[in-house]
Amino acid sequence: MAAMENEITTSPRRWLVHATACIRRVPSVLACAALMCLAYAQAHAACMGTTVTSPFLPATVSISKTTGIGQVISSATITVTVTCDDTGLRHPSTNGWALNYTPQTPLVATSISQQTFATAMPGLGYRMYMPDGNLIAPTSYGTNGGDNFGANCMGAASGGVPCTMPLGTSTQTFRFRLDLVRTSTVLTSGTFSDSLMRFGYQDSWTGGSGPGPWTAQFGEQMTSPVTFRFIPPSCNLSAGTANQVITLPKISASSLPTIGSTAGATRFGLTLENCVTQSIVTMNISGDATAVGSVLRNNGSAQGVGLQMLNGGPAGTPLPLNADVGMGNVGAAMTMAIPLGVRYYRVGPVTPGTVDSVATVNFNYN
Structure with missing residues (x-):
């Protein structure tokens, strides 16, 4: 023998x-x-399995300056259903198989977390939660840093931990959560649909001192397309404050006794709405300026008079023309009211007549 x-x-x-x-x-x-x-x-134990991934939601993600680094921007659930039998297991109550997850590419931690891993799309990472709610972490022994999950046994218990599977042929379902995360401001727009994970098992303790050679894959996690759309900082000028004609009161020449005298201050304003929160607003009033940088040249018949723009209302401070002026950040209400004023300003010898000037207001957002 x-x-x-x-x-x-x-x-x-x-x-x-x-x-x-x-x-x-x-x-x-x-x-x-x-x-x-x-x-x-x-003989060896056998497992069969399926991997089903729910659609990532939301499927269209708006990225703006308020989308935080480390913020979860889309999520999906992975359902892995496994059916195994205990055929050929030497000690089925303590040994069975090693269910495993395997990243499609090696796990590479991002700067924001050791458990947030890079994808092929710059600025986009992912996190995966195990069925017990814990985040996955790279291992030194698993392919691409993957690991096992579930109790590797059939029957009563293994080391005091209840077995995942009863003896005989049985089925168990495992659910994982996959989050997509913005990891840097580089992520603005594009579409992501890469598979990130696959699932399978390795038959273990089939007669040797370690896991046996029989392996099988249950399938890949499939990523439904997620489209990222960048929303630039912006606002709309409300219809009620656009294209205004400001009428100042009539005054006499004596109201402007000297060069630099002012009179007839009149209130008006602009309102920005539908803004992206935290947009930084800059205003620029352009027009034909006199030697005094805040005074518009008169196109009417009066001589020695111009119109001066004011920031903050009739009692406000002169606004420089053709220059950027910071107006602050848009708040949570996503609107911004900008009080302004305009007044007569003497620039030389005054003669009677009309005063007429045109200014254009431009806004920039960051």
């Missing part, structure tokens, strides 16, 4: 032929034992 044992190791199929011949020469008890040994050496 020693020669026969050597052939068991090197060529199981040839050994089966020799064993049949051996049955005719040795007692049936020994022959049965040899056949049982052969069956045990070839």
Whole structure:
């Protein structure tokens, strides 16, 4: 029988032929034992599984300056359903198989977290939560940093931990959560649909001192397309404050006794609405300026008079023309009221007539 044992190791199929011949020469008890040994050496536990990924929601993500670094911007659920049997397990109550997840590419931590991993899209990372709610972390032994999940046994318990699967043939469902995360301001627009993870099992403790060679994949996590749309900082000028004609009161020449005198200050204003929160607003009033940088040149018949723009209302401060003036940040209400004023300003010898000037207001947002 020693020669026969050597052939068991090197060529199981040839050994089966020799064993049949051996049955005719040795007692049936020994022959049965040899056949049982052969069956045990070839048997192993089997698992089948499916991997289903829900659509990522939201499917269209608006990215603005208020979208934080580290903010979860879309999520999906991965459902892995596994059916296993305990055929051939030497100690089914303590040994079974190793269910595993395997990243499609090596896990590379981002700057915001050791458990937020980079994708192929710049500025986009992901996190995956195990069925027990814990975040995955890279391992040194798993392919691409992957790891096992679930109790690797069938039956009562393994090390005091209840087995995932009862003895016999049984089915279990595992749910994972996958979050997409903005990891830097580089992420603005584009579409992401890469598969990030696959799931499977490795048969374990099938007669040796460690996991056996039988492996199978249940399938890949599939990413439904997620489209990122950049919303630039912006506002709309309300219809009620656009294209205004400001009428100042009539005054006499004596109301402007000296150069630099002012009179007839009149209130008006502009309102920005539908703004992106935290947009930084800059205003620029352009027009034909006099030597005094805040005074518009008169296109009417009066001489020596211009119109001066004011920031903050009739009692406000002069606004420089053709220059950017910061107006602050848009608040949570996503609107901004800008009180302004305009008044007569003497620039030279005054003669009676009309005063008429035009200014254009431009807004920039950051």
